[in-house]
Amino acid sequence: MAKITLKDLSHSYLKTQSSDADWAVRNVNIDWNDGGAYALLGPSGCGKTTLLNIISGLINPTKGDILFDDKMVSNLNPVERNIAQIFQFPVIYDTMTVYDNLAFPLRNRKIEEEKIKSKVHEIADMLELSSTLNNRASGLTADGKQKISLGRGLVRSDVNAIMFDEPLTVIDPHLKWILRSKLKELHQKINRTMIYVTHDQTEALTFADQVVVMHEGQIVQTGTPVDLFEKPKHTFVGYFIGSPGMNLLPCELKGGEVILNGKKIETHKKVKSNSFKKTEVGVRPEFINFSSDGIPVKVLSVSNTGRHKIVDTQSESGKIKMIAKPNEDIPSGTAFLNFKKEYTYAYGDDWIIE
Amino acid sequence: MNKTINQKAWFFVIPVFVLVAFNAIIPLMTVVNYAFQETFGNNVFMWEGTRWFKQIMLSERFHASLGRQFLFTFIILFIQIPLGIGIALTMPKEGIGVPICLVLMSMPLLIPWNVVGAMWNIFALPDIGFLGHSLNALGFDYNFTQQIGDAWFTTILMDVWHWTSLVVLLSYAGLQSIQPAYYQAAEIDGASRWAVFTKIELPKMKKVLTIAILLRFMDSFMIYTEPFVLTGGGPGNATAFLSIDLVKMALGQFDLGPAAAMSLIYFFIVLLVCWVFYTLMMRNEGNQ
Incomplete structure (x- = not known):
């Protein structure tokens, strides 16, 4: 009332x-x-x-x-x-x-x-x-x-x-x-x-x-x-909600660009450069796919939940989880990952940078 | 169901059996033995059947001491239970006050029975005791060694002082175990303080209060040392409760037969009251 x-x-x-x-x-x-x-x-x-x-x-x-x-x-x-x-x-x-x-x-x-x-x-x-x-x-x-x-x-x-x-x-x-x-x-x-x-x-x-x-x-x-x-x-919302939670990788911000291990990552918006103690790039496993070019990773393991496959990979900046379709072929050894631009965000001191 | 036969298991039962036999069964059976026979010493016994029981049941002396005993027990229960709950309700629930209150409350319980009796005897002496002297100075004609009312008043006051703490500690434990959500829900439901007490606190304290009442009933019904030291059962027989009377009969008059019969009757009264009370209190606990 x-x-x-x-x-x-x-x-x-x-x-x-x-x-x-x-x-x-x-x-x-x-x-x-x-x-x-x-x-x-x-x-x-x-x-x-x-x-x-x-x-x-x-x-x-x-x-x-x-x-x-x-x-x-x-x-x-x-x-x-x-x-x-x-x-x-x-x-x-x-x-x-x-x-x-x-x-x-x-x-x-x-x-x-x-x-x-x-x-x-x-x-x-x-x-x-x-x-x-x-x-x-x-x-x-x-x-x-x-x-x-x-x-x-x-x-x-x-x-x-x-x-x-x-x-x-x-x-x-x-x-x-x-x-x-x-x-x-x-x-x-x-x-x-x-x-x-x-x-x-x-x-x-x-x-x-x-x-x-x-x-x-x-x-x-x-x-x-x-x-x-x-x-x-x-x-916190990124990793508390969703299963598995959001991937968060330490990154650098330079001139409005997100740089992950020397490689430029496209995010949903240009970021204003600011002074943060900690900067990270976040993307949910659902919004990652394999491609011919992107972030180089090593495929560690694949677990099949029935509805989809959860793939654990290791990149230079840390572990990345991604979700693949159940019938999708998973490359073994080295692969490249692509983040969907519109669902990739930069975080400064844990808060989103917009 | 298949039972495993293992006769060695008896060895585990024997120690308990021996212990119980020596501290309960054998002494009790000795009393039973005396209750049905007459003896003049030298291990000579003569069968008397139920004579001692009839004698005790019909004796006015027994009726009188039993009456005094019930009166005393009811009075102290009537004072100690509400008073104990009341004190427990006002005790702090957290902070430095908790240990202070608990220690203060435990003090009377730690004092030996006959010390309590001696303390109160001196405390209440009409000429030099603090209580007795003050009461007389205030204009009351107080003398517990000579006036029946004063003797009862002092005995009851002593018991309340000695044992209310037990009820307080048990009630306090019961109160502390109530989840805060009950109080919060009652607050939201708009319950008055009285409703919180009758609808939440009392029902939640039911089990500890049952124990408190049982313990206080048994202890006060069997009370001996404190009134013996305080008044010695007097003046006259005014404060001669069952145990005091029993000891007089057994050791004073050496009437072993009637004293044994009285012990058994006494024992069955305690057992019966406790059983009836406990059964009544716990009859609705099964469906919880």
Whole structure:
């Protein structure tokens, strides 16, 4: 029901901060549009959960503001912010029945029993919990319990956003897929902003319209799954997303040209020369092919996944992985590689140079 | 299922069997032996059947000490369990305060029983003890050696001082094991502090509290040393709980038969109460 804006947000769990590493989350600026399905993707310890808890109001940020529809909410508690959050481990109230669990958030808000009843039944139908409404919640399986956690978020029809903190961690693999499509379906049905925290790229890419990638407390890129794949703005996005990840090779920048081991490489744009500590050229294995002329490499090994072949090669500047078609002939010994110009990027100090 | 026959395995069982025999079965059977017979020493025994049991069950003295015992146990449980939970809830959850609180809480538990009794005896003496003297100075007519109410008050206060820490430590352990996500979810669900306590904390503490209540029941029901040193069971028989009465009967009057019968009845009461309580508390645990 609201657009959520984070402005110059930083948070640290320490009292004093001396370096970037002391911040759990730093300099975050982002808008979450109303009704969007977002995934917050990053490795463990990158600050995803901290960011989520800041939005819901469980943590007060060290610096920066949180706005819901341009209204400051930084000082409001979770109830006032009207947020639903689902945690990594299913949180249920052991002594209550499934019905009472679902009714709990509404009862705390002093809503009439009649309204609670219809709302609980509606949500229970949606989540296929109707048959267990009168059972004790503690007797359910992990996925049933996680559905209750989700249901407690959904019963409040006016929530500003629903946030998921790696909600499928304790769910069996075959049920993960079912629950994930259930969530996607729910999003289309109720049209609420959903923010889904995960370290699993498949989960993020299948659930979300917009994926926000975090790395060491910073947001490194926000975009559709296709954006993240085709044009990673940070080397981290390059190798975290995709399997295998992006090839990154140390290179030199001279007069707007990218020079890899003495050889000029064409990239999607001319680069402005700048002073960087570290410069790299990046290209995904999908955008490399064999040619008669290009970067000389030695073919090390070929592994066939069925859908395609992954070829490991060794160049003067380091190892390069490339993906070939399953029926393609792989030259043995020395070969030459060609990078697709429009998908080859130069990175300075890990950020894309444009 | 195919069982492997291996008679050597008995050798592994024997040490435990010997140990249990000497520290439990043989002494208990000796008591059983005395409970059904009359003896005048020199290993001469005469069969008495259930006479001692009937005598004890019908004795007013036993009824009185059993009544005092239940009253005492209920009072101290009623004070120590809520008080222990309350203190555990107010203890810090992290930081330097944690070890300080834990050490302070453990102190009373480390003091030997008879030292506790002696400490409180001196502490409560109406003329020179800090507690007794202060109470009298404040205008209360306090004398635990002569007034029944004061004797009970002092005994209960001593037990609360000595054992509440145990409930605190167990409750604290139970509270610490609750995942932060439960509190966060409750915050988001808009739960009041009272709802957090009744819907999350108490149910999560159920197992440790069951243990705490069982331990406190058993220990207080069998209490001997502290009241013996503090009041010696007096004034009169006012604080003569079951163990004190039993020792008087067995060693004071040398009524070995009735004392043995009383020991067995005593033992079965403890066993029965513990079993009923534990079964009731754990009956819904199976489906979790």
